[in-house]
Every structure is written in structure tokens, then in C-alpha cells.
């Protein structure tokens with residue numbers, strides 16, 4: 012047993028504690044084994060001796076028995092002679108004589124130690140001598156006389172002496188042998204007991220040593236796990252604090268950048284502002300990714316189970332990825348099985364996050380062609396369906412040796428492309444964990460140069476259309492001016508919120524802390540409260556609780572939390588204090604305006620809007636992309652935009668002329684077309700951009716695409732007309 016324990020300890024990871032337990036156990040085991048072996052050897056010797064001594068005793072006892080028979084028969088023979096003298100020949104005489112002869116022979120044959128053996132030999136010869144004398148008398152002719160009997164008696168007495176001596180010696184020898192046997196027996200027994208004691212002591216020591224090791228290791232492990240738990244807790248707290256510390260100033264920076272972008276700027280200044288905006292957003296995305304990943308890793312991911320519209324989710328993904336797809340001259344297609352139930356139940360935010368990541372990756376890593384998102388389902392069980400989401404691209408593909416590790420954190424197959432678009436290498440790791448947390452699986456197929464397919468499958472319950480449909484009146488105007496109470500202690504945040512919300516037509520009242528917010532909510536009527544969480548005097552959570560306790564309808568006012576703290580348990584705390592929704596800083600304006608609409612009376616937008624699918628951005632390109640043009644106008648103002656459009660269109664005309672003149676020179680054509688592709692997409696002129704991309708692709712294959720050049724000319728003319736009609740040229 013101790014050997015097994017020793018083996019187990021040997022296999023255990025080495026720490027000082029285990030090493031010392033191992034060596035003391037080895038020493039104790041060696042002592043116990045040696046002691047046991049010695050005791051067993053001595054015990055075995057003693058028991059063998061006992062056995063021999065008892066054997067000797069038994070042999071002597073058997074000799075004694077024979078000897079007594081000799082004694083008895085020689086008596087009988089003397090009686091035979093005496094009786095024959097008076098009553099004539101004795102019939103038993105020959106039998107007695109034969110018996111004496113046989114006994115003497117047997118006595119001589121006994122293996123006996125000296126001097127007993129010589130005593131026996133002497134007795135045997137005396138007995139034979141006596142028997143010969145008796146035979147002589149019994150067989151003589153004529154009657155047996157008294158003198159014969161006397162002579163025999165003398166012979167008989169001569170034999171009696173050695174017989175008596177031998178009797179005594181044999182008795183003594185039996186006693187000695189028995190005593191020797193008994194001593195050896197007791198010695199052997201004592202040694203066996205000693206061996207048992209040694210084994211027991213060894214085992215007790217080993218047991219104690221192991222128990223001590225186990226207890227000490229247990230204590231060490233408890234201490235280590237406690238330290239790990241504390242470290243994990245501090246890490247979570249550190250992350251929460253860091254997220255707050257980084258996000259709060261970022262709110263200020265990005266808000267100010269937004270305000271700056273709304274000013275009249277020179278094109279160079281605008282480029283700088285755009286650079287700041289892009290870097291700021293990238294930083295916030297990286298922080299979000301890291302926080303998200305840590306939250307999932309530490310098991311604090313909380314999934315929602317709410318009714319949602321799958322077409323809505325797809326539409327949101329499409330509208331978010333579409334600008335990038337257009338910019339890169341790609342077609343983006345979304346295909347949803349038309350028989351899919353309109354309302355599902357699950358976590359739409361997390362589903363959207365995974366889909367968005369896969370679709371954005373597909374667009375990032377594809378230079379030309381199409382990105383297709385396909386969603387299909389099969390029945391799974393009574394309550395739900397199994398959905399398969401596929402994102403297929405015609406992009407660079409991924410070499411087989413990099414595929415295995417892409418779902419690990421911070422892994423990128425091609426760091427140059429990733430650097431161009433930004434990315435932390437966490438997107439796929441987060442997606443995998445989210446999909447698995449939702450009970451699904453994720454995977455990919457890819458070959459370099461042949462594009463990639465990223466897919467995931469999820470069990471999804473069917474939702475309740477009724478619950479989703481009662482959220483508002485689809486006919487109401489989505490945007491009405493609201494009276495909004497903003498509780499925010501940081502001056503710069505008040506400025507940003509003030510400028511942006513007032514520009515959207517809302518009326519604002521500011522509170523600098525929670526206490527003021529409660530007072531204002533009691534005295535005045537508002538449509539909605541935007542409540543910062545961390546504020547001096549009274550924080551947003553307490554202020555919300557107090558507003559909810561106000562008398563009358565003022566207590567029912569919708570309250571939206573604004574916080575840089577994104578930890579899930581924190582959000583839960585805000586909601587349970589009575590807040591209606593939790594928005595994170597830096598503020599995503601679309602999200603904020605959407606939330607204001609949703610939570611104020613008359614502002615609800617229909618949550619379920621059937622989306623025309625498939626949606627294609629490549630095949631039938633419209634002339635203008637209103638979203639891009641609108642954002643350019645917002646950024647630069649109408650004057651600057653007109654200038655840009657003018658410059659752009661003259662450039663396309665020059666480019667077209669250059670391509671037409673290039674004749675058989677596809678390289679020049681590809682170069683010009685490339686410029687048209689980039690600028691067309693940037694200016695929100697997708698048809699021109701897409702034609703530029705197609706001409707470039709053809710020219711790169713060595714073909715001069717004349718028909719496309721004619722199409723381009725038509726597109727330029729049509730775009731010019733449309734822009735002029737819209738007063739954009």
C-alpha cells in the first residue's frame with residue numbers, strides 16, 4: 012500500500028512540501044520493509060527449529076514405545092520358560108520369540124542421536140543374547156529343569172539393567188526435545204509479533220506523514236484558490252474601474268470631435284477630424300472587445316431571453332456593414348428563408364454581435380466579389396428551431412495551418428490586412444464563446460484565394476408575435492420634440508448632450524446631481540430623464556429610486572441610464588432600481604435617439620418591419636446613396652459638398668476620356684477605374700463606384716471593357732442630372 016502511495020506522490024507535481032513528504036515516506040517505507048524482512052527471516056528459522064525439535068521428540072517417543080515392547084516381550088519369554096518347566100511345551104513361545112526379534116530390529120533401525128544410538132545397540136545385542144539362551148533351553152531334549160529356569164532368570168536380570176537405563180534416557184530425551192521445541196516456538200512467535208509491530212509502526216508513520224502532506228497541500232490549495240478568487244475579483248473591479256476611467260474621457264473626446272465635425276472646416280481639417288473620430292471609435296471598440304471577452308471568460312455573461320424579429324436583426328447588420336461593402340465595391344446579399352417565423356425568442360443583441368463580426372470580417376477580407384449571408388432553419392423540437400447562419404465571401408481565404416487557431420483570442424491570420432482595418436483578434440474568440448453560451452456551434456471552411464465560409468448554428472425558440480406587436484403605433488410620427496431632463500455632473504457631457512439633442516429639436520433641462528434631478532422631476536413635467544449613474548451628492552441609482560416613489564404620474568417617467576460602466580451585474584442593478592434602459596458612454600447617437608423614441612409616448616417605432624430580402628448592393632446599384640451623402644452634408648455643409656461633387660464628376664469625366672483613349676492599354680484603364688471606384692463610393696455614388704470596380708477587374712484580366720465604358724458614361728450623365736435636381740451640384 013505504501014508503495015502505491017509513494018508512486019502516487021512521485022507522479023504528483025513537485026512542490027517542496029510534496030518532495031519532503033516523498034523522501035520521509037521513502038525512508039519510513041525502507042525501515043519498515045527491512046525490519047519486516049529481518050523479523051520474518053528470524054521467525055522462519057525459529058519455526059523451522061521448532062518443527063525439527065518436535066520431530067526429534069516424536070522420534071524418541073516412538074523409540075521409547077518400541078523399547079517398552081521389548082521390555083514386555085522379554086518378560087513374557089521368561090514366563091514361557093517357567094511355565095514350560097512345570098506344564099510342558101508352550102505354544103506361544105515361538106510367537107513371543109518372533110516378536111522380540113522384530114522389535115529389536117525396529118529399535119536398531121530408529122535414527123537416534125548419540126549416545127542413545129550406542130545404548131540401543133547394546134540393548135539389542137543383550138536382547139539377542141537373551142533370546143538365544145531362551146531358545147536353547149526351550150528346544151533342548153528332555154524336560155526343562157529348575158536349574159534351566161534359574162539360568163534364564165539370571166540372563167533376564169542381566170538384560171533388565173540396560174533396559175532400565177535406556178528407559179530413563181529416552182524419557183529424558185523426549186522432555187529435552189519438547190522443551191527445545193517450545194523455546195523455538197516462543198521465539199518464533201515473538202519475532203513474528205515484532206515484525207507485525209514494525210509493519211504497523213511503519214504504516215502509522217507513513218499514514219501520518221501522508222495525512223500531514225494532504226492537509227498542508229489542502230491548506231495551500233485553499234489559500235491559492237482564495238488568492239485566485241481575490242485576484243479575479245480585483246481584476247473585475249479593475250476592469251470596471253478602467254472601463255469607467257477610459258470611457259468617460261473618451262465620451263468627452265468623441266463628443267467634442269462630433270461637435271467639431273459639425274463646424275465649417277477646411278478639407279484638411281476635416282481629414283484630421285475624421286482621423287480622430289476613427290481612432291477614437293477604434294479605441295472604444297477595442298476596449299469593448301476586451302471587456303466583453305473578460306466578462307465572458309469569467310462566466311459573467313448573461314444572456315437575454317426576449318422576443319425579437321430576425322429580419323430586424325439582419326437589417327441592422329446589413330445597414331451597419333453596407334457602407335463598408337459599398338466603399339470596397341462589394342455586393343452584400345442577405346438571404347432569409349421566407350418561411351422563417353417572424354418572431355423568435357432569444358438574445359438578439361448577442362446574435363447581432365456574432366453576425367456583425369462575421370459579416371464585417373467577410374467584407375474586410377474580400378477585395379472583390381460578393382459577401383452573402385444566408386439564414387435557414389430546420390425544426391429542432393416542439394418548442395424551437397435550429398437556425399444555421401452562413402457568411403460566405405469570395406475573399407483572400409485562410410491557409411489551412413492558420414485555421415485551427417483563429418477562434419483563439421488575439422489570433423489574426425493576416426496581420427497586414429487586419430492592421431489596415433483595425434481589429435483586436437478577439438472577434439472570432441468572442442463569437443465562439445457567445446455561440447456556445449447560446450447552446451450552438453461555430454465553424455469555418457476556407458481555402459486561400461477561394462474565399463471563406465463562416466457558419467454557426469443555434470437552437471432558437473419561436474417567439475410571440477403578440478408581445479412584439481403591442482409596442483407602439485406604427486403610424487405615429489417617429490420624431491417629436493420631447494421635454495428631456497438630463498442629470499449629468501460633467502460640464503462637457505452636458506454641452507455635448509445639449510448641442511446634439513437641441514439640434515434634434517428636443518427641449519432640455521439640466522440637473523447637476525441626483526438630488527436636483529429628483530427635485531426637478533417632482534416640480535416639472537418631463538417626457539423622459541437621461542440619468543448619469545455616477546454623480547456627486549446623490550447618484551443616479553438613488554435618484555431613480557426616489558423618482559419612482561414620487562406621488563402621481565411623475566413617478567412613471569421613463570428613465571434611461573447613461574453610464575460608462577458596462578459590467579452586466581451593474582446594468583442589472585440599474586434596471587432593478589427602476590431604470591428603463593441602460594445606454595453606454597461614449598454615446599452612440601443612433602442608439603440614444605432610438606431609445607428616446609421607444610420610451611416616449613407617441614414615439615414608438617414598429618419593432619417588426621419586414622425586410623425585403625435578398626438585399627443586393629452590387630447588382631442593381633442605385634445612383635445615389637442617401638445615407639452617405641447625408642452624412643457628408645452633415646459633416647461638411649452643403650457648400651463644401653457641392654464643391655466635392657463638382658470635383659468628383661469632372662474627375663470621372665476626365666477618367667472616362669482617358670480610358671476611352673487608352674485603347675489597347677488595360678493597365679491605364681485599370682489605374683483610372685481604380686480611382687473612380689474609390690471616389691465614387693466615398694462620395695455616395697454607388698453606381699459609378701461599382702462600375703469603376705467592374706472595369707478595373709476586367710482590365711486587370713487584360714480585357715478592354717468597352718460596353719462598361721459606355722455604361723459608365725451613362726451613369727455619369729444620370730448622376731449629374733440627379734444631383735442637380737437635388738441641388739447638390
Ligand code: ADP
Nearest residue numbers: 372373376423424425429434435436437438439
Ligand atoms: P479581428 O478583430 O482581427 O478581425 P477576428 O477574431 O474577428 O479578429 O478575426 C481573426 C482573424 O481571422 C482575422 O484577423 C483574419 O486574419 C481572419 N479572418 C476572419 N474572417 C476572415 C475572412 N472572412 N476571410 C479571411 N480571413 C478572415
